[in-house]
Amino acid sequence: MSALDPRREDESPKWGPRESMRLLNHEFVRVDAVDKVTGRARYTHDVRLPGMLFAKFLGCPIAHAEVKVDVTAAKALPGVVEVRVVREGEIRFLGQPVAVVAAKTREAADDALRAIKLEITPLPFAVTHAQSLAANAPKVGRNGNTSKVNEDGDGAQVAEAFKRCERVVEATYEVPIQHHACLETHGVVVDVPTADSGTVFHSTQATYGSANEFKGPLKVKQVEVVNEYMGGGFGAKFEAGVEGRVACELARELQAPIHLMLSRRDEFLIAGNRSGCVQTLKLGGSKDGKLLALEASVDKLGGLGGGSHGGFPFHYEVETSHSSTRSVYTNLDSNRAMRAPGHPQAAFGMESIVDELAYALGIDLLEIRKRNAESDVHRRQLDRVAREIGWFEHAHKNAPDLSDATRKVGIGFGLSDWGAGGGPACKVTVEISSDGSVRASVGSQDLGTGVRTYVAAIVAEELGLPLAGVTARVGRTSYGAANASGGSTTTGSLAPAVKDAAFNARRAFAAALAKTLKSDANDLSFDTEGVLDAKSKRRLSWRDACATLGPTGVSATGEWKEGLSSNVIHGAQAARVEVDTRTGEIKVLKMVCMQDCGLPLNRTAVRSQINGGMVQALSYALFEERVIEPDLGIAMNANFEDYKLAASKEMPEMVAIIDDEDTRGVIGIAEATIVPGHAAIANAIHNACGVRLRTMPLTPDKLLMGLAALKPLKPLKKD
């Protein structure tokens, strides 16, 4: 008897036992893989409409200025259709768009950008933490240069607790501003609106939500947002943005479709960043490594925005703790959500200082974590990643290698968790046609996480069909309500609704079939062979069963149901790093992550997410940093030549382990996997050679300075 036999279920959908699943919890190829490897997948950037104009922004080249814009000369150029002011007067952040051009070709648009005359009166600015806090600093925020301080915990109690500690360590850790660096920049292609409706192609994490934002500037009641493929989001793409608003206005007023995708420079300067921070931590522990007291002070650096921080203590139990957190404003664009907002920053501080205390106490780096981790899941995962990274054979577990060797290897650890979860948001439709085809539709966007694929797989699993037997349609508002993809809540919200829709479609199909076959719907079961009537033992192929349906087929909708999704996930990561003490070169040799995620819908895609999180953390650790020239207030690396991302040469051996002891319902995992990798790398560097790098990125120059401070420089020896 099939697991899908309706008599074994009650009135609500259930995932059923994992061992009887054919597709889910298995590895399978994405349904859109072929479209992606052949260049057929059409992204917003690729949309071409008849008579379409290319629009581009001109941004203010300095951080704070009074700007006047003269578009006369630019407007007169051949091929240029429109040049207009986006913003004049006081410009408060570097790169803020001041003008927009629309032209028949890209080249003409570039001509127009060059011909715009800006009259710029520079104003005093602050682009660094120190500049913003200086005694004579210019006013940056509307209400000063810092927010009010957010206090958490009892400082006096913590001060008392430090007295009981065997050892206390104190240090300041600095995290730079990072960029999302989505390969597809932000932007839209806006079609000419009709009197009451419009269509906007939008690279967005909130297909369904952004439709409302376009209604105003398009002056229409109804907007269809199309986003069938998108080139990354990572938290930066929740808003219509200035680009969305301006493109809608241009399309409406010029009566021409507008293609406005940000340039790479604009993408760096105005379309999002992960806030940096300066965090000073003081941590004390008992002789046996129990964490007793933590005092933390955090300055968040999110440009004109508030910044983001995961809070202290982070993933470890500390008997008593106190933190004071504030935002420090600079003349840079506001930070946006970025994959696990605030958590990687907090992880760098916390994992580093836990390590520093472990060395001070002479305690094994794995032991101190297991003793203080908040969760037993973390303890179990730490053991596994330690085994995988070679910890138990590793020579220096509680002291760095201070030998004269030139190449040294170290190991570091880090933990993550994330709330994820989901709730009612999505409306999914499953249609079964008389020709045997099955279609599942929902407005949700697929950021590259595999949404389209699991929508098809959940329906195929329920109906006993092969994956190819179901067509999933996603990324259009007309396909049905969907939540924004934020906080790893897509899977927790969407997958249960897909399951419910598939469950309802199967029952509706069974009811229709029972009528035709003059049998009882409860006797009909669906499996890979088709439909079986348990009473008459009659079997119908899927195709023949569908052929009994009328021309309208069967259709059912589904919504989120309690019990199919879960929340709160855990991960542990380890890194093995080699440093060259002569050149300062830092080479990550291996990274391991063990991650729980409830029911893995597609194990292949889950593994990709885990690896992707580790890769981004490695890149953050070693390379990524927004650089603004502090005296001139100009961008030094707003392009992919100077803003280095880790690539093929930097890739270590990577091991992604799905924690199968987790038997809960589905949970999204994107955020958790990016949280601790960079901290594990920093810890591994110290373990390798005794240099504690407290300022990211972890670069060779900093390592060499650290080595020089460890001991007096000696002449180089040949080896």
Next chain:
Amino acid sequence: MADPERSGVDLSRRVFLKSAGGLAAGGALGESALAATNSGLFGDGVERLTGEVEIELTLNGAARKVKVEPRTTLLSALRDRLEPPLSGAKLVCDMGSCGACTVHVDGKPAYACLLLAVDCVGKKLKTIEGLAQGDVLHPLQTAFCEHDALMCGFCTPGFLMSISACLDTKPTATLDEIKESCAGNVCRCGTYPHIFEAAVAAQRVLAGGKR
């Protein structure tokens, strides 16, 4: 007064290349192609191209006519001027730093954002749309699907063109050579381990002659 282009703040390699390009283009065009252009003698006696020029490109085995300006990049010609467009190659960095626009020029990988379309006349061009033979995927494309060497997919055409150029010219390529071949490509989703697995699997197929 300030102008980011002129102040040198954002002077990319191609801004230079584009301004120098009109001159270089003349030499690459055949007699017949030149006849159709708005070429002219300027005061310094050097022939330059101006305005729109209709050229013929050999794309994925077919001759395609396209109107370009002398400064139009190959990438822009493919994506913005061809009708219908070939939009598989992606515009990402616009300065030869990310590899998302990689195509084959006479069998060698090249960044389409750094080439002028007029310089590509008479050369055999292959884009991602021409990597499969009809409905039969290149072994590397098949391996990318099977090993999940793609997530958002925006970098995927570029990686495929870089690595396929390597494997097609050297089916015995080692993993290090494969990594070298795509060292000029960037993937933000972090699919590298899967790309390497896929490339090694495809290499085995190609070296084994199973095509």
